[in-house]
Amino acid sequence: FSINMDQFVLKHELGRGNYGTVKKVLHKPTNVAMAMKEIRLELDSTRLNGILMELDILHRAISPYIVDFYGAFFVESCVYYCMEYMDGGSLASLCCFPNGNVSLPPSLSSSPGSAWTSSPAPLADEHLRFIASSMTKGLAFLKDQLGVMHRDVKPTNVLVNRKGEIKLCDFGVSGQLEKSIARTNVGCQSYMAPERIRGSSPSSSNVDDAFTSYTVSADVWSLGLSIVEIARGKYPYPPETYENVFAQLSAIVDGEAPGLPDDETPEEAAYGMLGADPSENGDGKRVGRKWSPEARDWVRQCLIKNADERATYPQLLAHPWMKKDADREVDMASWAARAVEWRDRGRRGFGIYE
Ligand code: ATP
Ligand code: MG
Secondary structure (H helix, E strand, O other): OOOOHHHEEEEEEEEEOOOEEEEEEEEOOOOEEEEEEEEEEOOOHHHHHHHHHHHHHHHHOOOOOEOOEEEEEEEOOEEEEEEEOOOOEEHHHHHOOOOOOOOOOHHHHOOOOOHHHOOOOOOOHHHHHHHHHHHHHHHHHHHHHHOOOOOOOOHHHEEEOOOOOEEEOOOOOOHHHHHHEOOOOOOOOOOOOHHHHHOOOOOHHHOOOOOOOOOOHHHHHHHHHHHHHHHHOOOOOOHHHHOOHHHHHHHHHHOOOOOOOOOOOHHHHHHHHHHOOOEEOOOOOEEOOOOOHHHHHHHHHHOOOOHHHOOOHHHHHHOHHHHOOOOOOOOHHHHHHHHHHHHHHHHHHOOOOO
C-alpha cells in the first residue's frame, strides 16, 4: 500500500542518529504503531524515484530477524521511512554505556560502583549467543534471499522487543539514497572492517559489488565487533581513540583485534554494567565473569583481520557455540523486560527524555 504523512499521528522521539530522527507514530488507517525515520537529503529531485525503486526491495525483506518495512515517502528534502516499532529500542541503549544513545553525566560514567553498575539484567553467555545467532541469521537472510550486504552492522542497528526478538535494521539497500544523505557528522566509533578502511580489495570475487570494493565478509567483522561491544558494555577500542578518528582507524587496521576477555578485570566488569555479570569473590571484591571458550572462539572467527580467512555465515551458524544447549530455550523476553525497565528507570532518574 502507499503511505503518506497525513495518515500518521506523531508521538515521541525514539532516538536520533547522525542523519536523522526516529519517532514513534501511529498509522491511523491500520491502527499500527510504527517507527518513522526522517532522513535529510541533499536534494536532487531526479533521484527520488530511483531511491523509492531501490527501497522497494525492502518489501521482500520478510524475516524474523529483520525489522519489517512498511513503506517510504518524501516530503520536501526528507525521506520518511516507516518500519516496525521495536518496543525495547536498540541493543546499544540496553547494553552499551556510556556510548549508547544515552549519555551519562561524566561523573557517573567514570565511577565504577555507582548505581548504574549494579544491573538487574546481566547478560549471560546464552543471551549473548541468542543475540549473535539472531544477527547472523538476519545477515545470512539478506545475503542469500536478497543478495545484499548490510554495510552498517552496529549495536544501534540491532533492535529488541519485549517478546525477546532481536532484529536488524538500517541496512544499505539503496546506493542512490546513500549518495543523497546530507552527512553532517562523522561517527566517533567505527565498526568498519580493516579492508574497508584501507579501501583495498580483499579478494577478487567482489566485482559485482554495486557500490564498493569490499564484500560481505566486512559485515562479519562488524558483527564480531558488535558482539564484543554488547558483551563488554562499551566500544572495544580504547577511549582515547573516540576523539581521534585517525587514531581509531589506525588501531583497527594496525592493532590487535579485540575479543571477549578470558576474565574481565573488576573495573571492566563494573564499567561494563549490563554487559558484565559481576559476582563477588571471597573477599567481597567484584570479579569479572567468564565468557565460554566457545563464545570467545566464535568472536575470534569474526574478527580475523584478513578478510579471506574470516568465517562465513554458514560456518558461524555451524559453530559449537551456536550448537551448545541447542535444545534449551533462552528466555530473552525476561531479559529484555528487565533491561528495558532498568534503562528507562535510569533515563527518568537523570531527566533524560522526560
Ligand atoms: P547512525 O545515525 O549512526 O546510524 P543510529 O543507528 O543510532 O546511528 P538512527 O538509525 O537514526 O541512528 O536511530 C536512532 C535511534 O532510534 C536508534 O538508536 C534506536 O534507539 C531508535 N530506533 C530506530 N529504529 C527504531 C525502531 N524501529 N523501533 C524503535 N526504536 C528505533
Ligand atoms: Mg540506525
